[in-house]
Amino acid sequence: MSTISPSMPSGAETLADRAVESTRSWKAPVAFAVFTVVALVFFVLLGRDGSATFRLANAGDFVQLPDVQLPATGTGITVTVLLALATVYAFVQANGYRRIPLWVTSVFAVLFVVGFLTWAAAGATIPLPGLLVGALGLSVPLVFGALGGVISERVGVVNIAIEGQFLAGAFVSAMIGSLTGSAWVGLVGALVAGVLVSFVLATFSIKYLVDQVIVGVVINAFISGLTGFLYSQVLSPAEQTLNVGIRFPVLPIPVLHQIPVIGPVFFEQNVIVYLAYIAVAVVTFALFKTRWGLRLRAVGEHPQAADTVGINVLSTRFWNVSLAGAIAGLGGAYFTLGSVGPFAKDMTAGAGYIALAAVIFGRWDPIRATLAALLFGFASNLQNVLGSINSPVPSEFLLMLPYVVTIFAVAGLVGQSRGPAASGKPYIKS
Template identity: 70%
Template sequence: MSGFTLDKQTPQPAPDAPIVLETVAVRSWKAPIAFGIFTVIAFLLFVIWHRDGNSTFRLSSDGDVIQLPTVVLPSTVTGIVVTILLAAITALSAYLVTTGKKVPLWLITVFGVLFMVGFLSWAAAGKAIPITGLLLGTVALSVPLIFGALGGVISERVGVVNIAIEGQLLAGAFSSAFVASVTGNAFLGLVAAMIAGTLVSFLLAAFSIKYLVDQVIVGVVLNVLVVGLTSFLYSQVLTKNEALFNSPPKFPRINIPILSEIPLIGPVLFRQTIIIYLMYIAVAVVFFCLFYTRWGLRLRAVGEHPQAADTVGINVNRTRFWNVALAGAIVGLGGAYFTLGSVGAFNKEMTAGAGYIALAAVIFGRWDPLKATLAALLFGFTQNLQFALSAIGSPVPSAFMLMLPYVVTIFAVAGLVGISRGPAAAGKPYVKG
């Protein structure tokens, strides 16, 4: 028997044994790299080029019933402490990625808040910043972005890439100004804005769903078309008689009893116009319906796997068409805010790229209504920050402040969002059979 050798056999699974699929964690270093870049910036600004003096943050305005104490922070010490904390968070995020874990959203939020506290303390050294005014401006600038982001989420969740948000906002702004001016009724202007946004969406849906034209190309063409059409009508119609055609009544601010007296939050959220209150409702309704109703389940099924949805009896193209139209109506409300809640009159290209920033908020928010709303608020905050710092005479160059919203947009989408996957069928036309 010594001449024989036995080969060690690999045990084979039983025929009826369950098959276990191994999953490989995909590591994304985007968040740690972005954290590292901002930490280096913080070290240079807050430590190397520190500014002496105290920064004052006023948390209440003179008309508030309940007055919050003013917060005074030493700029240099605050900058050093913030830089140390940012470095610690950067190291923690790198450790999480190394161990195959995901960098949580709350950690990204804490990092952003800390960096902003340090930046404001540095920029406002020896000055005072009214926090209530800063947040009020943030909400005002975020309204069109939030409506645009909600429309973008619905449209892309159902499988249609909505590049035409800019055109829908501009069409809503023009229609609301014209109709409200002629009729003298701001509510009719609001309805006209929704109809205008829906009409632009009809064109997007018809060409991309029925005629299978590339959705991105259709969206870009529609944006150019709406810009040209509204500019032509503005110069040929509105400017001929502005008193009749371009003097819309604005919605007044409505104070919600009790809620409007809450310190800091009350003046910012509950002393607003009806459009902003509609925005609160829209965010809640879209989120609930998208994830907790049959309509939302069908919509998401069409955007993820249209063939499977068709198999169970869902009319894919009809579902896409009407939901894209609904998205346009929601975006149109955001356009109405420009003329009925903010500026008060229509001007050429007054949306100024808000539709594209709203589209970035959709991606940053990972096609979730609540996260997209938070992303839109972030972009609105960066836009308003340039006005606040200019008002207090900050040393930050005005050219940098003008580009700050777009820099934050790029970092948010490319750096902090990590691995992001949109609806699987977004941008892909569906042909039955």
């Protein structure tokens, strides 16, 4: 039996972390420098006159906060100077073979967003609660998908099939919810659909040793075609019975939902959003503080060593990939039961791949991956808000904004990182 404490990292992880820290990476400092130059050009050299107004409270909030006005020119200069200082700090850290703390990257991102919003909304008003509520709504399925991806990759299986699990969960939840008239039954159906898709991924990649990336891509294409065919041939002709659009109602948490800014964002949501909060906390605790999490991480880092202490590697991988599929299925249910209601063909629109990017950006950590999902959701909703206030940003750029943020985040801001050592590698018992 293993005597390693569940709360302690495995030896493989410790050695890997030390190896990462001994490698000088300029990716993050260079990314900082690029964003600083962009800020200098747009916020200062191409600065706009006037002020941007940020509305902080809704009419029903317990405390009515006053609007905040930020001058576009002054804010742009201040933000650019602070970004430049953060960039210098990032280069110093990288030159000394030290990691850039997460809080530095977070503050850098917040400063850039503030500067960008002030520049883009000069002379207009941005309802901050509405912006954040929409961002959270778009982030929820990404959070579920990212959690499923973290579990799957931590146990050693690359989960490219998150998109297929989203689609299956959305389709089944809409159909079963419509047939039974119960959103709860539809939610259970989404869980089962996600597990079934994961069974296919696990069977081919773990039992038959097929390349995991290829299996995931094929599953996504198959589920997309299957749900599209069933939608046109089954759901559309019988929309009044099979695709009614059952949704969970909004359940405001008393008192808390009246807190300015954060109240409407976090505490005036539906059941699936609250389940996302619980899922993040449970997965984070279980992954690093329980025997289950220790075994899962051991299988993903060094399956041979895990096998020698009595852990069934293949069984552990199979059932945890299935669990990851169930969690991703909940994300799929949000597209229907928690958002628009009826199912539509390919309604996930590639969200599964963005969730996979959140896993990488979050360095295979549940909390970091959740923050990355929130960032991508914010970028997606930002295009809607900026479009509504007639900002000078071209509409074509607004449409590609979420994907630009995804590319920069994964390619630039991650810096030097590594995934679980055995992720993507089939295990053959010797």
